[in-house]
Amino acid sequence: MKRIAIFASGSGTNAQNIIEYFKNSRDVTVDSLWSNNEEAYALIRAEKLGVETFTFDRDELYHSIDVLEELSDRKIDMIVLAGFLWLLPSNLTSEFITVNIHPALLPKFGGKGMYGKFVHEAVINKKEKESGITIHFVNENYDSGSVIFQAKCPVLASDTADSLAERIHQLEYEHYPKVIEELLLKDEESE
Numbered sequence: 001m002k003r004i005a006i007f008a009s010g011s012g013t014n015a016q017n018i019i020e021y022f023k024n025s026r027d028v029t030v031d032s033l034w035s036n037n038e039e040a041y042a043l044i045r046a047e048k049l050g051v052e053t054f055t056f057d058r059d060e061l062y063h064s065i066d067v068l069e070e071l072s073d074r075k076i077d078m079i080v081l082a083g084f085l086w087l088l089p090s091n092l093t094s095e096f097i098t099v100n101i102h103p104a105l106l107p108k109f110g111g112k113g114m115y116g117k118f119v120h121e122a123v124i125n126k127k128e129k130e131s132g133i134t135i136h137f138v139n140e141n142y143d144s145g146s147v148i149f150q151a152k153c154p155v156l157a158s159d160t161a162d163s164l165a166e167r168i169h170q171l172e173y174e175h176y177p178k179v180i181e182e183l184l185l186k187d188e189e190s191e
Contacts (some may be wrong), residue, residue, distance in 0.1 A: 002077045003031040007084040007098075010116075012042025014082035014101065014172055019049045021177035028184055031074050036061065036086055038185040062089055064175075071096065080180055081138060085115060090140055097183065098138040101176050103168045105150055106134040110143030119169050120161035120168070124135045128155050131164060149179045 004022070011183035019030045034054045039191060043053045054152075060066050068091050079137045081100035088098060101108055104119045110129075114122070123131045132152035134168070137145035151174075153167045 001026075002028045003075055004028065004080050004180065004184075005031055005071055005076045006033045006042075006046070006080045006082050007088075008035055008040060008042035008082045009037050009085040010040055010042060010083045011053070012040065012045040012083065013169065014176060015042045016045040016049065016174045018080060018082060018103055018177050019046060019051055022181075023049070023116050025132065025181075028181055033075060034067070042043070042083070058086075061086065065091065068092060068095060078180065078184060079138075081125070082176075083115075086154065087140065087142060088138055095139050099180065099183065100136055100138050100143075100145070101172055102129075102134045102136065102143050103165070104134065104170070105132045105152065106136060106143055106147060107131060108124070110134075112142050112144065117161045117165065120164045123155060124161065124164065131155050131168065133168060133175065135176060148183070149175065151175050 015033055021029045022030050030051050032052045032054060033042060035043055036056060038055050046053050056067055058069040067138045076096055079096045079098040104123060109119050109122050130149055130152045134147055136147045139145040151171045153171060
């Protein structure tokens with residue numbers, strides 16, 4: 001059984017979708033949800049679905065090995081970022097397969113501060129014809145790890161950040177759990 005730890009900072013709709021996707025899987029389980037925000041609704045979503053939750057602050061993440069040790073003790077195979085807004089330290093990204101989803105077609109509209117509505121506003125302001133999602137490996141820089149998967153959708157002349165976000169969310173919900181599963185099970189086949 002492959003074990004996932006989800007990291008989330010906000011409302012947790014992607015986290016909930018991933019937890020529900022793997023709820024009855026024989027191969028993959030969502031072990032825990034971790035947040036840097038004690039007020040994150042993602043924590044409540046996870047608890048309601050029976051997933052153990054943890055919170056941490058900057059010191060615990062960047063200046064101790066507490067998070068690393070707990071993830072190792074829990075035998076985590078993959079860290080999945082789902083709206084997690086901090087860079088992960090290299091002690092985590094070098095130890096665990098770590099993936100993220102970005103609500104645009106990287107390398108465009110990525111980097112520090114480019115998340116949520118800020119991304120969609122930038123896409124619309126640049127008069128892009130299409131947007132989408134990028135699932136990528138995580139490294140020491142925002143949104144710069146190797147691309148694993150992209151899916152596209154049109155940007156309509158009538159779009160607002162909210163209407164574009166709705167289409168992007170649908171792509172996230174459809175593809176993110178499947179790509180996570182493929183990565184974990186491909187990893188298992190190569191062992």
